[in-house]
Amino acid sequence: MAKASKPLSARKSSGRASARPARAEQTRARRADAAKEARTAPRVVARKKDDAAVTRVTHETEVRGTETRVERVVERAPKPSLPDVDRAAGRGRYVYCIIRASQPLKFGAIGMDEQWADVYTINFKDMAAVVSDIPLAPLDSTRENVLAHERVNETVMRDHTVIPMSFGTIFKTRDDIVELLRSAYDAFADVLSKMQDKLEYGLKVLWDRDEIVKAIEQEDEDIHRLKTEISSQKGSTYFARMQYGRLIDGALQQRSERYVAEFLSRLRDVSVASRVNRAIGDKMIMNAAFLVQRDQEPAFDRRVKEIASRFDKLTFKYTGPWPPYNFVNIRLKLERAGQH
DSSP: OOOTTTOOOEETTTEEEEEEEOOOOGGGGHHHHHHHOOOOOOOOOOOOOOOOEEEEEEEEEETTTEEEEEEEEEEEOOOOOOOOOOOOOOOOEEEEEEOSSSSEEEEESSSSSSSSSSEEEEETTTTEEEEEEESSOOOOHHHHHHHHHHHHHHHHHSOOOEEEOOOTTTEESSHHHHHHHHHHHHHHHHHHHHHHTTEEEEEEEEOOOOHHHHHHHOHHHHHHHHHHHHHHHOOOOOOHHHHHHHHHHHHHHHHHHHHHHHHHHHHHHGGGGEEEEOOOOTTEEEEEEEEEEEGGGHHHHHHHHHHHHOOOOOOOOEEEEEEGGGGGGOOOOOOTTTTO
């Protein structure tokens, strides 16, 4: 499986363009919100700072039927803006993720705050928190701040298995983070062992509801007959239309469930685990996350395209790789010194 840092690339296969699943920054705010909580500090609020902008190149892969379309988007996104406070008043440590590391590591000037941008580790035994310094002040979950949080996680996960921390995890001192690593050492070690060399991919499946309804009307004899009666009937058709609506809703539900069950079954042998999240809107019938072994990424990629080629009335969108947000669930409870 390609490393997380490998850019999206198009390649030819049987005369059709195909592409590896891409990172889509448009989805990152959603993904951060969907992350399982490993929160150790309150979420808090933000100021606008310099409007210094950076150019981001993002990609999204959309598969519809036998055709794969790769969208390349160039957008201007402001750097994260943090609270305008007296920095002499103190700084905290923003925690992005937990990794295994026996020696201190540095990841460069990619952190949340542009004045304290260095990202580094705070270590305990063979465990480490990936952090950067940040003003001790409220931090808002703006899009640019969430993307900055995600950017660091993506950089770290190129070479490390990560336990992503939720957005807004801030500690006051280095000793507080060491205490976190010490007290939750066994839990972190267990999760890192289970997540070793595994990454998350998202898959959404959408349909054109009107198009599917037309197909159902042709395929289902009862619905087709009722539709014909409504069209030809004179006078009130209220009860017939109510019955038609119930039949259509039931048929749509059954077809949606059948599709989802088939897709999950077909992707089972190329993934370690899957999680189905709530579908959003009338068009989406599947919103799932898959945990995939690094060396299985090409097989997962091929299988998604094989499935898409058989369902020309559906649209498949998949993104990744991501940290395993949907497959990590560590809840931490910290107590202030002197409290019981």
